[in-house]
Amino acid sequence: MAEHYKPVKYKQWELTLEERFQEYHPPLTDREAVLEANRCLYCHDAPCMVACPTHIDIPTFIKKIATENTKGSARTILQANLLGATCSRVCPVEELCEGACVLEHEHKPIIIGRLQRYAMDYAASKKLKFFHPGKPNGYKVAVVGTGPAGLSCAGELAKLGFDVTCYEKKEMAGGLDTYGIVVFREPVEVSLSEVRMIQDMGVKIKTNTTIGVDVTMEELIENNDAVFVGVGLGSVPDMSIPGETLPGVVDGLEFIEETKVRKLNEITFGQRVVIIGAGNTGIDCATIARRLGSERVTIVYRRSEAEMPAYHFEYQFALGEGVTFMFMIQPVEVVGEGKVEGLKCVRMDLGEPDQSGRRRPVRASGAEEFVLPCDMVIKAIGQKKHTEMFSKLAEHGVKTTSNGYIAVDFETNRTDNPKVYAGGDCIRSKGEASTVSAVQDGKIAAAAIHQQLTGTPSPNEKHIEPVLSPVMK
Amino acid sequence: MANLEIDFCGIKSPNPFWLASAPPSNSAYQVQKAFEQGWGGAVWKTIGAPVLNVCNRYGTIDYKGSKIIGLNNVELISDRPIELNLREIAEVKRNFPNHAVIVSVMVESSKEAWQDIVRRTEETGADGFELNFGCPHGMSERGMGSAMGQVPEYTCMVTEWVMEVATKPVIVKLTPNITDIVQPARAAVRGKASALSLINTINSIMGVDLDSFELKPNVGGKGGHGGYAGPAVKPIALHLLSAIASDPEIQRSRVPISGIGGIETWRDCVEFMLLGATSVQICTAVMHWGFRIVEDMIDGMSNWMDDKGFKTVYDFIGASLPRISTFGDFDLGFQTVARINPDKCIHCNLCYIACNDAAHQCIDLRSGKLNGDMSAMLHPVVREQDCVGCALCASVCPVDDCISMVEIDSGRPHITWNDLTKKRPEVLNWDQMEEYREEAKIHIH
Ligand SMILES: Cc1cc2nc3c(=O)[nH]c(=O)nc-3n(C[C@H](O)[C@H](O)[C@H](O)COP(=O)(O)OP(=O)(O)OC[C@H]3O[C@@H](n4cnc5c(N)ncnc54)[C@H](O)[C@@H]3O)c2cc1C
Ligand SMILES: Cc1cc2nc3c(=O)[nH]c(=O)nc-3n(C[C@H](O)[C@H](O)[C@H](O)COP(=O)(O)O)c2cc1C
Ligand code: SF4
Numbered sequence: 001m002a003e004h005y006k007p008v009k010y011k012q013w014e015l016t017l018e019e020r021f022q023e024y025h026p027p028l029t030d031r032e033a034v035l036e037a038n039r040c041l042y043c044h045d046a047p048c049m050v051a052c053p054t055h056i057d058i059p060t061f062i063k064k065i066a067t068e069n070t071k072g073s074a075r076t077i078l079q080a081n082l083l084g085a086t087c088s089r090v091c092p093v094e095e096l097c098e099g100a101c102v103l104e105h106e107h108k109p110i111i112i113g114r115l116q117r118y119a120m121d122y123a124a125s126k127k128l129k130f131f132h133p134g135k136p137n138g139y140k141v142a143v144v145g146t147g148p149a150g151l152s153c154a155g156e157l158a159k160l161g162f163d164v165t166c167y168e169k170k171e172m173a174g175g176l177d178t179y180g181i182v183v184f185r186e187p188v189e190v191s192l193s194e195v196r197m198i199q200d201m202g203v204k205i206k207t208n209t210t211i212g213v214d215v216t217m218e219e220l221i222e223n224n225d226a227v228f229v230g231v232g233l234g235s236v237p238d239m240s241i242p243g244e245t246l247p248g249v250v251d252g253l254e255f256i257e258e259t260k261v262r263k264l265n266e267i268t269f270g271q272r273v274v275i276i277g278a279g280n281t282g283i284d285c286a287t288i289a290r291r292l293g294s295e296r297v298t299i300v301y302r303r304s305e306a307e308m309p310a311y312h313f314e315y316q317f318a319l320g321e322g323v324t325f326m327f328m329i330q331p332v333e334v335v336g337e338g339k340v341e342g343l344k345c346v347r348m349d350l351g352e353p354d355q356s357g358r359r360r361p362v363r364a365s366g367a368e369e370f371v372l373p374c375d376m377v378i379k380a381i382g383q384k385k386h387t388e389m390f391s392k393l394a395e396h397g398v399k400t401t402s403n404g405y406i407a408v409d410f411e412t413n414r415t416d417n418p419k420v421y422a423g424g425d426c427i428r429s430k431g432e433a434s435t436v437s438a439v440q441d442g443k444i445a446a447a448a449i450h451q452q453l454t455g456t457p458s459p460n461e462k463h464i465e466p467v468l469s470p471v472m473k
Numbered sequence: 474m475a476n477l478e479i480d481f482c483g484i485k486s487p488n489p490f491w492l493a494s495a496p497p498s499n500s501a502y503q504v505q506k507a508f509e510q511g512w513g514g515a516v517w518k519t520i521g522a523p524v525l526n527v528c529n530r531y532g533t534i535d536y537k538g539s540k541i542i543g544l545n546n547v548e549l550i551s552d553r554p555i556e557l558n559l560r561e562i563a564e565v566k567r568n569f570p571n572h573a574v575i576v577s578v579m580v581e582s583s584k585e586a587w588q589d590i591v592r593r594t595e596e597t598g599a600d601g602f603e604l605n606f607g608c609p610h611g612m613s614e615r616g617m618g619s620a621m622g623q624v625p626e627y628t629c630m631v632t633e634w635v636m637e638v639a640t641k642p643v644i645v646k647l648t649p650n651i652t653d654i655v656q657p658a659r660a661a662v663r664g665k666a667s668a669l670s671l672i673n674t675i676n677s678i679m680g681v682d683l684d685s686f687e688l689k690p691n692v693g694g695k696g697g698h699g700g701y702a703g704p705a706v707k708p709i710a711l712h713l714l715s716a717i718a719s720d721p722e723i724q725r726s727r728v729p730i731s732g733i734g735g736i737e738t739w740r741d742c743v744e745f746m747l748l749g750a751t752s753v754q755i756c757t758a759v760m761h762w763g764f765r766i767v768e769d770m771i772d773g774m775s776n777w778m779d780d781k782g783f784k785t786v787y788d789f790i791g792a793s794l795p796r797i798s799t800f801g802d803f804d805l806g807f808q809t810v811a812r813i814n815p816d817k818c819i820h821c822n823l824c825y826i827a828c829n830d831a832a833h834q835c836i837d838l839r840s841g842k843l844n845g846d847m848s849a850m851l852h853p854v855v856r857e858q859d860c861v862g863c864a865l866c867a868s869v870c871p872v873d874d875c876i877s878m879v880e881i882d883s884g885r886p887h888i889t890w891n892d893l894t895k896k897r898p899e900v901l902n903w904d905q906m907e908e909y910r911e912e913a914k915i916h917i918h
Contacts, residue, residue, distance in 0.1 A: 030873060060769070063766075064769050064772070069776060069777075
């Protein structure tokens with residue numbers, strides 16, 4: 001664990017609202033970056049590089065920072081990962097590159113994520129452009145969704161000379177990077193400038209365009225040589241408990257989205273907030289609520305600390321932010337007269353393991369129901385799948401997995417319809433969903449589309465091993 | 474991308490980055506691997522007289538956790554059979570016709586031996602020779618290597634022998650273990666050398682073990698001087714390079730120079746080239762990190778050239794040479810003083826102690842309480858009227874751009890020492906010097 005990660009100022013109450021939503025880690029200064037870069041051992045066949053799902057040549061980009069060839073460093077990163085700026089901020093580096101760094105045994109892995117951000121910030125501040133549209137090869141590809149999977153696929157294809165159009169249902173492109181990552185981890189501008197970079201590479205992006213509504217799937221498949229589906233997942237599902245529709249019960253993703261697109265002082269938040277679910281979304285909602293000014297924020301989770309899906313560093317972060325956790329608690333009803341006044345819960349025990357291997361929570365024998373007083377309930381219990389779109393795709397021969405994700409061949413990310421490819425959260429039937437694996441999915445599909453249509457391997461071949469998520473390793 | 478190609482006295486190379494004659498250029502396997510990774514040329518590990526090597530050939534110096542800031546060796550020239558070396562050189566040249574393949578040679582001091590090795594080597598198709606007059610250990614005791622390079626007459630004589638038979642360019646590699654590098658350099662040029670390279674390794678003993686009293690490196694209980702190389706020698710190499718590159722006689726001959734000694738990054742390469750090197754050679758850095766470092770050398774140098782608007786390396790080779798001067802020609806009226814930026818100061822006070830103990834006691838530690846706007850911590854303030862502008866404080870300051878040396882108009886006359894002593898030779902006496910200082914407003918306490 002990177003224990004040398006430290007926030008700059010830490011007395012929240014001394015900070016203004018705006019300051020509390022600034023990027024949590026300050027940028028590295030030139031000297032810090034060069035000193036840190038010089039600490040890197042420049043391992044041969046480095047484990048960090050293997051651990052990175054996009055296989056960025058980490059020792060090389062770090063050595064270039066050490067030699068003050070920061071431009072070359074940025075290019076090295078972007079060659080393997082067009083969304084290097086987002087990834088440097090949102091990646092769970094403790095679980096990936098930094099967790100694999102050989103210096104981890106001294107508890108001081110190289111702070112790879114922050115060095116990457118240093119190089120990416122440099123490229124952005126100098127407005128450096130590294131890639132140009134490839135020589136047109138006459139093939140047309142449609143990309144559905146402009147999250148990291150869609151953007152990465154589109155960008156890689158544009159480099160290879162494809163004519164690429166992206167369709168995005170939202171007003172702005174970028175998927176969850178734009179709408180879902182808490183601002184103090186990634187400002188919206190970082191994601192939008194990545195979108196601009198992809199556009200500069202020749203990719204057309206049609207926002208406010210929903211496939212299945214504004215344009216049909218038939219048309220897309222008909223009018224293109226290949227279609228890449230990167231629609232991610234949808235909103236938070238219903239909990240099917242009484243009181244769920246009371247004003248004051250909100251969808252966690254919408255709550256996060258507000259902080260990305262609205263003025264901070266216009267956002268409504270409760271004074272006593274209860275969040276249901278202890279995944280990373282739950283943690284994000286909790287820390288946002290605290291930073292907005294909520295007095296008491298409690299996360300309730302029906303299993304124990306050990307089964308909690310949030311990353312350890314996220315958990316630590318939330319504890320530091322003053323968030324309370326209540327484990328082995330199941331909500332059974334939202335109570336209140338015309339608005340939320342409390343969450344009725346019951347204590348749970350852990351029974352036999354279920355399909356996911358985690359022990360199944362069961363109502364503790366003789367446990368009585370009790371009410372947690374609160375004025376806001378935030379649901380953060382996962383995301384729905386785009387089942388409507390998936391059934392449309394099924395008409396075109398695209399199959400789904402037993403747990404409802406789009407089924408693909410992981411070597412190519414091709415579905416059972418040879419014209420349709422998919423990647424990102426909508427195919428992540430097992431393992432951890434993350435931005436960086438979505439980026440790799442896009443790259444794999446782009447390489448496979450290139451191979452399939454032109455008959456020649458993609459020149460970016462060396463970076464395209466399938467995603468092995470940390471859970472599967 | 475910028476054009477990195479060079480033409481080094483007729484030897485063409487896709488870039489200026491060459492392996493120095495040393496372990497990394499020992500075999501066809503290595504040199505071809507290096508070429509595949511981007512190296513533009515290689516000077517083959519020296520071939521020639523028969524040798525036997527010893528164990529524990531290398532000793533290194535680490536500095537505060539940084540490995541190998543210097544490396545010394547008691548290795549000899551190639552101990553592989555000469556036929557094998559020649560066969561492999563021919564193979565490499567066949568496979569890489571556009572890369573520079575240069576063969577370093579060293580034999581006993583006889584005309585027959587030198588001319589024989591040159592003739593045999595030419596049959597390989599190699600692009601040129603490098604005469605190893607620099608090896609400071611083992612070979613020198615046998616009258617070769619630096620034993621040649623330290624005597625300008627010998628350097629000239631052997632170069633002439635070689636030039637009589639060589640049809641390919643000949644580079645003379647100089648030893649730094651000499652008082653005035655210009656003498657052997659001129660001797661080589663008199664002997665009609667096509668080019669010069671420098672530096673070879675520097676005589677050194679790396680250290681002594683405090684428990685066993687053995688030397689480093691330890692060869693079976695004994696040790697002795699070996700050749701020093703690596704990052705620590707770079708400033709010495711830069712000086713020796715600039716000394717010959719700015720020598721009028723060498724300049725008139727127009728021989729190109731290959732710079733060697735302590736190069737590790739593209740930045741080092743640029744510095745050598747700004748001081749007149751057309752190509753650069755690298756050994757220790759490759760021994761430390763492998764051939765792959767060349768990728769950033771190419772990338773870093775091209776990015777830098779693009780930024781500067783340089784199209785080819787010839788746009789900047791030697792660009793700093795006109796600035797090489799001597800003390801007597803420096804401007805005595807140029808004055809700087811240290812300024813500390815209080816907003817950046819982290820109150821380590823390293824500048825204070827350095828100035829107080831080792832310079833001119835012109836930094837005061839003031840308490841912030843007095844003027845109210847600073848924290849209660851003591852903070853360093855320069856008394857500018859007493860600052861002599863030595864720059865020690867700025868050098869020890871650990872914060873970037875916190876202490877800057879600012880040029881001020883001192884009102885002193887802009888005159889050089891040479892002009893002053895010509896116009897007023899009397900200042901060579903202390904009394905008259907005092908008078909002059911009074912008049913020129915130079916106050917040293
Ligand atoms: C709250 C939260 C926090 C997260 N934090 C992190 C983190 O810190 N680090 C990390 O690595 N990962 C994090 N993740 C996961 C990460 O954001 C996702 O794995 C990643 O964004 C998946 O990328 P994607 O391209 O598959 O989908 P998305 O980013 O979801 O993008 C899908 C896009 O498709 C569009 N779309 C959907 N349907 C249609 C349609 N019919 N027509 C047109 N467009 C459509 C959507 O509007 C969206 O823009 C987080 C996720 C959440 C929910
Ligand atoms: C182990 C070792 C062996 C060397 N052998 C030779 C040699 O055979 N011929 C030669 O001309 N120089 C030889 N050198 C000197 C190098 O070519 C080079 O001039 C010197 O190491 C300085 O460059 P560097 O600082 O990049 O290492 C050797 C150097 C080392 C470290
Ligand atoms: S594992 Fe750590 S030390 Fe090794 S190359 Fe990667 S960042 Fe550097």
